[in-house]
Amino acid sequence: MTSNTLTPGIIAGRLPADQLSENFSDLHPPLDDHEALVAADRCYFCHDAPCATACPTDIDIPLFIRQIATGTPDAAAKTILSQNIMGGMCARVCPTETLCEQVCVRETAEGKPVEIGNLQRYATDTLMAADVHPFERAAATGKTIAVVGAGPAGLSCAHRLAMKGHAVTVFDARPKSGGLNEYGIASYKSVGGFAAKEVDWLLKIGGITVEHGKSLGAGLSLDRLKADHDAVFLAIGLAGVNALNVEGEAKDGVLDAVDFISDLRQAGDVASVEIGRDVVVIGGGMTAVDAAVQAKLLGALNVSLVYRRGRDRMNASPFEQDLAAAKGVRIITNASPKAVIGNGAVCEIEFEYTDDDLAPTGQMFRLAADQVFKAIGQTLGGDGLPDTEGGKIAVTGAGRTSMQSVWAGGDCASGGEDLTVTAVAEGRDAAEDIHAQLMG
Template sequence: MTQSPLSEGVVAGRLDPAQLTENFGDLHPRLDNHEALVAADRCYFCHDAPCMTACPTDIDIPLFIRQIATGTPEAAAKTIFAQNILGGMCARVCPTETLCEEVCVREVAEGKPVEIGRLQRYATDVLVDANVHPFERAAATGKSVAIVGAGPAGLSAAHRLATHGHDVTLFDARAKAGGLNEFGIAAYKSVDGFAAKEVDWLLSIGGITVETGKTLGAGLDLATLSDTFDAVFLAVGLGGVNALTVEGSDKSGVLDAVDFISDLRQASDLEQLAIGRDVVVIGGGMTAVDAAVQAKLLGALNVSLVYRRGRDRMNASVFEQDLAASKGVRIITNASPKAVIGNGSVREIEFEYTDNDLNPTGQTVRLAADQVFTAIGQTLNAEGLPDLDGGKIAVTETGRTSVEGIWAGGDCASGGDDLTVTAVAEGRDAAEDIHATLMA
């Protein structure tokens, strides 16, 4: 079906270049040397530190902060990378306010935690910016591993396996590696092409070949991969999206928030991105918040984020919710979409208010909209994959699937919480199990 042209309210160039540059500047600029020393000095260097327990990758946080405090950020970076090879990006995108910083003793006692995330970025940027890799590749083992998906889990597994001396071929459906780090997060969280720079730095360990434009079912199949390689690791993410199924949802201007964020991240000129005057985002997770905030930063006059449950049930953290509100995004809760209204292209969207159990109350509201972005969940294309559990690939703690010789991790695998840092940990741990299995 061919959609009607977009509303006349959807235009490019709402803001001048200077304003766009300011709007999409670094959300948390890197600490300078003095700021890093002051921030590090606040750490108590706790024994059995709760921040370490809260970190999905088990980084020795007190150690790396002490190394910063003693003027050796390169050593701090190596401490971080030993556990989390994507520590630079995680320092930018991790919800530290609900992980390490939430349990920081300073947070509990004073309401102001040690700035662990910003200190991690300070340390890791030292090595990535200098293109210095702190690890060496072991002697070649003669074993080969195929990894499908070059996002956080796949990259983490690839690096750990290459470090052990295995030959790794990393396949990805897109034109370049990086996964969600490259295509799926708000532009103001990773500026100056850092995601791509970090991938290049990671690959410099050697032993990793990247093949882009390759996806399962279109040029790749598990049977062939299993026959060709000694092991296979699946890190395919969640490629499908849940569609809005209400009346009128096929109208022009109803778009996928994931695609909007990807287009924005890859845009060479933000002035060329068309955005509506009245934008409505449906959803309550990080993707919804990222889409809503960036719509506002592009110059949309009115942006509303609408979620069917209460604020306490939103997957986006309180920090992210507050960030959206601070940028002028109106957050409406306990409202479910009922109909998209317009002649060819969207003009309004109708919502029905619900109670806490999602029962309709009979009360409705219409919001003006010339653009609607949906962020109501992603799904796994399960065709040809190992056994599933709750719509994701069933795995053990070390990532083993129901098929011998095939592991999985990241968003496509069961048991995770859909965080970059968790995906990194799962890729690392699966790689260690693959290594142990291959060398047994």
């Protein structure tokens, strides 16, 4: 075991290796062939399928499920991937319970939807296991496009542009491609290095060059990119993290949840990741839930997730909230942090209860904490960017910014939800618009 000198309660290896392995196994184990056929048989193949309408990437869900039912999962995968080239990861992390599965006719009639997410994973995994890339590049156009950010939006845009015959260079600050998929989701949602495998598979289209260790302001200039390329697509995400802005925030043990999740994702052995005995996560979104659940899975004795509004206002879906509660996370709502207490390192954090309008009530309480994770939103970073709106790059149409020949999509752009599936759709649609503009 290793220990933190200022906060000895934060240690690695709280649980036996076999228990950690079980805790971080696949949240939704894949369907086998028989299970997939049984699941597909439940679909009504609706003509005006509400599930397809609810899908941000407009996948023809009844068609791909029928293709599975008729024993052609490869064809089903192509149906999926033609709309969502990262359909494999989206099948793992997409909140289907609030999108396609929520509006499934079976859900409405029986309270049990068709397992659309699991069936999508079955199809895409089958194709990827066969080491097949079902798309081919068009003839070279001679046009070059720079994509800044190798996350879901950037990679989706790059793939679609490469299919059209353009030459694409993707720049990313980190040593690995994948963005949120590689660094920002719970480890139990994507096991076995799937994020990296999906990127490798996607790049088989050809025509895409990836350069790591480069970002705007660190090796890249937007003006230079515009001068050297026919178009630029910004998919830079949200690199900054909002501060609590309370007394004592700088104390040891107060960390950003995104860094904790990233460290855990990149750890060769989860047993090497240090975790506290009493952990408090502040926030109400998916990042907050992922951090809280994984803290519990690592062996933290007490984990509390504290959100300033009611549970109905949390960005995390009801499924994610219930998952956290099932893993032993205590969810406290209508409470706002006021101070971090401790001598050099955090030992408690003080909160004040709020009403539904966030007005303080004067009622205070404290939680014991040797580790606090901040998950109260991220911020856009970078100089010389296009015009912004609400803290994000302002876009119109399919990602057009205020700058000529510059598009944007994903978390850094205004408009869509901060979901992997939405980012993929925005990258794809921007690529189509870029292609149309370049080809006249």
